[in-house]
Amino acid sequence: MATTIKDIARKAGVSISTVSLVLNHKGYVADETREKILSIIKEMDYKPLHSARKLATQKTGNMGYILWEGHFSEVEMFYSQVFLGMEYAARKNDYYILLTTVNDHFDPRQDLPRFLKYNDVDGVALAGRVPLDLIHYLDKHAIPFVLVDYEVPGKNYNTIKIDNYNGAFRAVEFLIEQGRRHISFVGGTFIHPSIKERYRGYKDALEKHGLLNNSYLEAYSYCENVETSRAIGEKGIKKLLKSRPEIDGVFCCNDTTALGVLSGIQSMGKTIPEDVAVIGFDDIPPAEFSSPKLSTVSVPKLDIGKEAYKLLYEQIYNPNIMPQTRIISVDLVIRESSQTKNKP
Amino acid sequence: MATTIKDIARKAGVSISTVSLVLNHKGYVADETREKILSIIKEMDYKPLHSARKLATQKTGNMGYILWEGHFSEVEMFYSQVFLGMEYAARKNDYYILLTTVNDHFDPRQDLPRFLKYNDVDGVALAGRVPLDLIHYLDKHAIPFVLVDYEVPGKNYNTIKIDNYNGAFRAVEFLIEQGRRHISFVGGTFIHPSIKERYRGYKDALEKHGLLNNSYLEAYSYCENVETSRAIGEKGIKKLLKSRPEIDGVFCCNDTTALGVLSGIQSMGKTIPEDVAVIGFDDIPPAEFSSPKLSTVSVPKLDIGKEAYKLLYEQIYNPNIMPQTRIISVDLVIRESSQTKNKP
């Protein structure tokens, strides 16, 4: 069969312990023997058998990545990218990321992902909004976990956050700088904290520039209490434009919505960006291919995945460390949908 | 620590061998003892440690799922759904599916997914178009694999195919039955066999109904030699409509393209389906939310994943079985984009 650590030891004329030591960069071993062993390993193309290693170390070498079914299979590609980022980062330590989904009706006794049921992961990353019961389960069973782009009010868990507030603030401020004066907000449910934060950034930017009066938000924002989608965006902006034709800028809670907003505006005979400027959030791939190309707040999805991995890894190997929150900063990227209104 | 097989054996007053036998449904064990052991297992919530089991059985309990980076992270959600289907099916046998991507510049010596490098999978599924060198590597190393929605000309590998030809044929025939007479095709690169087959179905349907003359295909099809995208669809149909304003139906190589076609037609001031009927292929989620809602050939993505899993599983446990091809049939689903042209 495949070559084992024994074969290496025999050929190198040492014990398997020594080979193991060089493999794991531990203990003392003479430079000379190390070199010899290393070269034999390469020569025989030896690869430690992971299941044996795992049995001995009592680690699984796996991390879980859980997300809501809808986010994976439906409209969002955001979290797939985050997954990829984790997967890339995990290569360094030979971790595998096991991806699975949970759905809305989650009962820990029944619907627990099997890598949790069978203790096949050392920790898990939770992407986006996931059932609270799942979080509680992990907490209770002391399984290391990190929340990605989500948070639980009043609880202090390990979290990777996007700088939603500043991203939104900056985007809206940009619209104002470009001469827009009637800027509306289109979004979905506020269950997701990210969206709430983006709304707050929107509001504060308006306020800073003295655009916010009593009835402003009521008149200029459209939020429906469902998951975001193109359809919501299209429907929302149409309704807004009908009652407020003076709208000349839209900040959307995310790109998916923004793409719908684009269609909505166009279907009402207005042009983008001349009549209405639009900025989204996330920078998902289709944003580059829309017409006009969508300006947006770009979120570094791969980096998020990478940070999630790193944080989770630290938690696994230092279980007593305090929970941390890391904030990933974002960039405003200007494409076509938000050009200057009035060139000076 | 966690309860082990020893704990179960001790409590049941039997040897660990016996416990193992009932766990694996092997050998003879008296009904009475089986019941007893089973109930103790449940009572103590015993879960066999996978790494130990894997070490003993010399199986990894993992399958790989490899797809081209672009397909995962960019516009396509098709293969994500297939993955989900595999993941669902894998639950039955406690297999884990390890997802990873490869990119265009693939060198087996460098870019081999690490689950292959470290022999951490019992077999792999290849989704869509993947580098030929990868396939050759698997073939050479006798690693069980199945191709999903792809094939290599002249080679007889395990394959899950979509019934592209008949799906396309049926879609186009439907357009004809509805009174359409100038039906064009919009697509991307023919590198992918599926697209080639869909084109063939398109052509044959036209021919069957006597619509195909010498210059037809040239005049009415638009194919660009790049990956399919919305942009291609939009660009393609605009160009076609300019030279052939009589076009009253479009069959698209897939939904992504079709969504672009929808925008393209609308941006030229025509209405769907009154002026032009559109049918796509794949039935990706956004097809349900476009306006008008996209008629399409629905491909059961979860089923594909499930079949891929089953075929791969069979290959792993019967390595000497002949390579098989399984064809997944498709359904024409009529939504709004293809209504009857002339009601009688």
Place this chain on the structure above:
DNA sequence: TATTTTAATCGAAACGTTTTAATTTATTTT
């Protein structure tokens, strides 16, 4: 009844690592 077959159970080896503690060898300190 003695023998063979079948059913039920078990002891022990095997799977390929890591790790602890012991041992040997080399180096430094007194």
Place this chain on the structure above:
DNA sequence: AAAATAAATTAAAACGTTTCGATTAAAATA
């Protein structure tokens, strides 16, 4: 030169299963 310390190596135990072959008990056959 002896004693103490540090460096290098190793034997053996441990990780938790499966499985092979042996053993015993019960049932079927002669």
